[in-house]
Structure formats: structure tokens, C-alpha cells
Amino acid sequence: MGGDVTDDQSHTGQGIQAGSGDVAARFARVESQFAEVQRLAQLGSWEWDIRSNVVTWSDELYRIYGVEPGEFEATYEAFLDLVHPDDREMVNDTVQRAYADRASYAFDHRLLRPDGSVGWLHGRGNVQADEHGEPERLFGVAIDITTRKRSEQFLRDFIANASHELRTPAAAISQASHVLASGALSADDRALAMEALTRQADRLRDLSTTLLDLAALDEGTHPVMLGALLLADRVRAAATACPGIDPATLTIDIGADLTVLADPTDLERVFVNLLVNAHEHGGPNVSVSAHRRGAEVVVDVVDDGPGVPDDYLHRLFAPFGRSRTGGQGSGLGLAIVQRLMTAFGGNISYRPAMPNGSVFTLRFAVPHGDDPDHRG
Amino acid sequence: MATILIIEDEADLRLLLRLSLRGEDHAILEAATGADGLALWPLADLVLLDIRLPDTNGLDLMRSLPPQTTPVIAMSAHAGNDISASAIEAGCVEYLTKPFTQTQLTDAINRYLDRGA
Numbered sequence: 466m467g468g469d470v471t472d473d474q475s476h477t478g479q480g481i482q483a484g485s486g487d488v489a490a491r492f493a494r495v496e497s498q499f500a501e502v503q504r505l506a507q508l509g510s511w512e513w514d515i516r517s518n519v520v521t522w523s524d525e526l527y528r529i530y531g532v533e534p535g536e537f538e539a540t541y542e543a544f545l546d547l548v549h550p551d552d553r554e555m556v557n558d559t560v561q562r563a564y565a566d567r568a569s570y571a572f573d574h575r576l577l578r579p580d581g582s583v584g585w586l587h588g589r590g591n592v593q594a595d596e597h598g599e600p601e602r603l604f605g606v607a608i609d610i611t612t613r614k615r616s617e618q619f620l621r622d623f624i625a626n627a628s629h630e631l632r633t634p635a636a637a638i639s640q641a642s643h644v645l646a647s648g649a650l651s652a653d654d655r656a657l658a659m660e661a662l663t664r665q666a667d668r669l670r671d672l673s674t675t676l677l678d679l680a681a682l683d684e685g686t687h688p689v690m691l692g693a694l695l696l697a698d699r700v701r702a703a704a705t706a707c708p709g710i711d712p713a714t715l716t717i718d719i720g721a722d723l724t725v726l727a728d729p730t731d732l733e734r735v736f737v738n739l740l741v742n743a744h745e746h747g748g749p750n751v752s753v754s755a756h757r758r759g760a761e762v763v764v765d766v767v768d769d770g771p772g773v774p775d776d777y778l779h780r781l782f783a784p785f786g787r788s789r790t791g792g793q794g795s796g797l798g799l800a801i802v803q804r805l806m807t808a809f810g811g812n813i814s815y816r817p818a819m820p821n822g823s824v825f826t827l828r829f830a831v832p833h834g835d836d837p838d839h840r841g
Numbered sequence: 842m843a844t845i846l847i848i849e850d851e852a853d854l855r856l857l858l859r860l861s862l863r864g865e866d867h868a869i870l871e872a873a874t875g876a877d878g879l880a881l882w883p884l885a886d887l888v889l890l891d892i893r894l895p896d897t898n899g900l901d902l903m904r905s906l907p908p909q910t911t912p913v914i915a916m917s918a919h920a921g922n923d924i925s926a927s928a929i930e931a932g933c934v935e936y937l938t939k940p941f942t943q944t945q946l947t948d949a950i951n952r953y954l955d956r957g958a
Binding site for chain 1: 851853854856857858860861864918919920938939940941942943
């Protein structure tokens with residue numbers, strides 16, 4: 466019997482040990498999952514035990530704020546110091562109000578990390594009161610919404626720029642309609658006004674088409690018919706389609722049998738946009754040369770103008786990236802070129818020419834086989 | 842008859858403004874850049890100033906000048922209260938967002954030419 470008891474105790478003891486081990490293991494697993502969920506969701510959490518005045522931050526919250534657990538004392542004041550100065554008052558007022566009302570709060574605010582970078586957070590929190598209605602605990606979460614805010618800003622800028630570009634020809638069309646309706650014009654002035662009206666209507670149409678093309682390229686719905694194309698023919702066709710360019714200022718050095726994988730209409734458009742860009746912002750002399758390198762055809766479009774100012778380099782291929790520097794273009798030419806090159810399975814890059822000027826380098830895939838398609 | 846200086850880099854819009862204001866019996870001077878505009882400025886009774894010019898920003902140009910007795914009406918395709926307030930702050934008497942109607946343009950011009958007369 467004694468043996469039974471011993472056995473039973475031993476059994477029970479082992480059972481308890483096994484049970485507490487289970488709980489500990491499960492707790493550790495939940496804790497690790499919790500941290501993983503926070504990391505994936507880019508969501509940090511914090512808790513302030515008011516009575517003991519202890520503030521606890523989750524690991525992800527430290528990461529979001531760009532501070533190290535060992536080097537940063539998580540207090541309310543230290544948190545406020547990391548809030549962007551322009552948002553600090555709003556954040557503090559909202560939290561103080563929630564505290565006074567024993568209520569919850571939600572806001573978006575910027576933070577200024579110790580490394581100088583700015584991020585956006587969505588914060589929510591709740592004040593918990595004890596049975597006497599006294600606040601005893603604050604709990605909150607912060608979600609990193611920097612990427613979303615950047616996209617929203619990009620969209621706002623894009624709409625503002627697109628609106629600006631559309632308003633300019635609209636202003637001329639509006640003036641033209643008034644002038645032509647007034648009936649007080651000489652025949653010559655009437656002809657001039659009609660020409661201006663036609664030009665600006667064409668510009669408006671081209672711009673709206675380009676905006677739609679850009680959207681289609683970004684969505685991946687722009688149709689491209691990839692085929693083997695003779696590069697030199699397409700570059701010459703593009704040069705002919707740019708009426709403002711003096712042929713004497715353009716040098717084309719491309720082997721007659723060099724082929725690239727691209728869409729015929731869009732390939733011409735790539736070179737029209739690059740030649741117009743070189744003419745408006747670079748120039749006066751432009752050369753287009755190409756050679757085969759392994760499985761690629763590398764094309765350099767070089768001009769001897771002033772080159773791209775450093776300030777604009779980071780948005781050179783962004784929609785409306787250079788439109789503010791003057792010129793009559795829509796500011797979408799290089800954005801379209803970059804997206805078309807991607808659609809061809811190639812790419813475009815920029816580097817300054819020496820001693821001055823610009824080099825736009827296009828890399829095309831080489832078509833399978835050596836049978837150039839003479840379509841179009 | 843008043844002399845109006847149009848500083849606008851968009852050639853078609855400049856032409857159409859000229860034809861339109863000439864119909865209102867104004868003499869017109871034209872410039873496509875800020876620098877050319879400054880050279881003609883002393884001859885003008887009123888200036889129509891585009892904000893985005895190839896060589897300068899119209900508002901920067903205004904800020905670089907001593908206080909003006911010649912009324913300056915700024916124009917730009919930028920919409921919004923910010924730009925309108927900046928134009929007034931820079932010394933312009935009015936701001937017109939492109940596209941503007943003929944009535945908006947002539948009303949604005951007449952307001953300031955009457956005052957100057």
C-alpha cells in the first residue's frame with residue numbers, strides 16, 4: 466500500500482510537474498507568437514500601471530520608435546519627446562483628455578526618431594478605472610502607418626500635379642473660346658487664336674491619354690505585344706516623329722541588324738520621349754548608340770546639356786518629377802519610359818555624362834533566335 | 842487706355858490674353874520670363890504675373906522687388922488657399938487660378954485700374 470502511495474505521489478508529482486511545464490511552455494509559445502504577430506503587423510503595445518508608475522513597452526514598440534530597450538527609459542515624457550514637435554500638443558491634449566474622462570482615444574501622429582527619420586503612427590488607447598472610478602491602468606497600441614501615409618501623400622501630390630497640368634491648357638482653351646466668340650478679331654488674329662485653340666486641345670487630349678496610360682502601366686493592364694524589333698529603324702522613326710529636333714544635332718550609331726524584345730508602338734514612344742526630354746532639358750547635341758552585351762542590348766542616349774540637377778535625381782522617373790523645372794512637356798515622359806522598359810522586361814538608368822550632360826542607359830532583352838520581326 | 846504687362850511663359854496663353862485684353866482697349870506688353878518682365882515693368886500700369894516661370898518663381902520675383910505701386914495680379918494653375926495667401930503676402934493685389942473666366946479677369950483688372958486712375 467505504501468508502495469501504492471509512493472507510486473501515486475510520484476505519479477501525481479510527475480503530473481503536476483508535467484502540467485506546470487506545459488503551462489510554462491504554452492505561455493512561452495503564446496508570448497513568442499504575440500511578439501511575432503506584433504512584428505508582422507508592425508503593431509506595438511504599451512501599458513502604464515498608474516499605481517506603481519511602471520510603463521512597459523513591447524519589443525515591437527521599441528523598434529517602431531527606433532530606440533533600444535536598454536538605452537531608453539519608457540516613460541510618458543520620454544514617449545512625448547519622440548512625438549514630432551508639430552504633433553506633440555495634439556497628442557498630449559488627447560491623452561490628457563482621455564485620462565480625465567476615463568475614456569479611450571485614437572489619433573494619427575508623426576514621430577521623430579533619434580536617427581532623424583520621420584514615421585507615422587496610428588495610436589489607440591484606453592484608460593481603465595478601478596471600482597472607485599480612479600484611473601489605474603492605461604493600455605495602448607501603436608501601428609506603424611508610414612507606408613500608407615507615404616502612398617496617400619504620393620497620391621495627393623500626383624492629383625495636384627495632374628490637376629495643374631490639365632488646368633494650363635484648359636486656361637488657354639477658355640481664353641480662346643472667349644476671344645473667338647467676341648467677333649472683334651482681324652482675320653489674322655482669328656487664325657492665330659484658332660491655331661492656339663487646336664494646339665491646346667491636342668495637348669489636353671495627349672495629357673489625359675498619357676495619364677490613363679500611366680495608370681494602366683502601373684496596374685499592369687497596358688497591353689504590350691512583345692516581338693523582335695530592329696532597333697535602328699525604331700530610333701530613326703522616333704526621331705522623325707519629333708518635329709522640333711534638328712537632324713544635324715542627332716547622331717544614331719546602331720548596327721542595322723541589332724534586334725531587341727519590345728512592343729513596336731511603345732518602343733518608338735520610349736525614344737520619342739527620351740529625344741524630347743534630351744531636347745528640352747539637355748542638348749543641343751544628342752547621340753543614340755547601342756551594342757550587344759551578353760543576353761542584353763544596351764542603348765545609351767547621351768546629350769551634352771547641363772545634366773540632371775542633384776535635387777531631381779531621386780524623382781527623375783516619378784510622374785511630374787521634373788515638370789517644375791520648366792519646359793513644355795507634361796512631366797510624364799520619363800515615368801512612361803521607365804514603366805514601358807519594365808513592361809519589355811528591361812530597365813532604364815541615369816548617370817551624368819563627363820564633363821557635362823546626361824546618359825540614359827536602356828537595357829533590353831535580346832529576342833530568342835535571330836529572326837527580326839519586320840512588323841510595323 | 843492702360844498698359845498691361847503679361848508675364849507668362851505659355852506662348853498660346855500669352856497670345857490669347859493679348860487678343861482678349863486688346864479687345865478691352867488696353868495696350869499690351871509681353872514677356873515670357875521674369876527677367877524680360879522686369880525690363881518692361883516700369884512701363885506698365887498693371888502686371889499679370891504667372892507664378893511658374895522658367896527662370897524664376899513669380900512670387901520670389903515679387904519678394905525681391907521694393908513695395909509696388911503698380912498693381913500685380915498673380916496667376917497660376919495651382920489651386921488652394923495657401924498659394925492665394927502667399928501671393929497676397931508677396932505683394933500681389935489678387936490671385937487668379939487658371940483657368941479663369943473672362944469676367945474674373947476683367948473684373949480683377951478693372952478693380953485695380955480704377956483705383957490707380
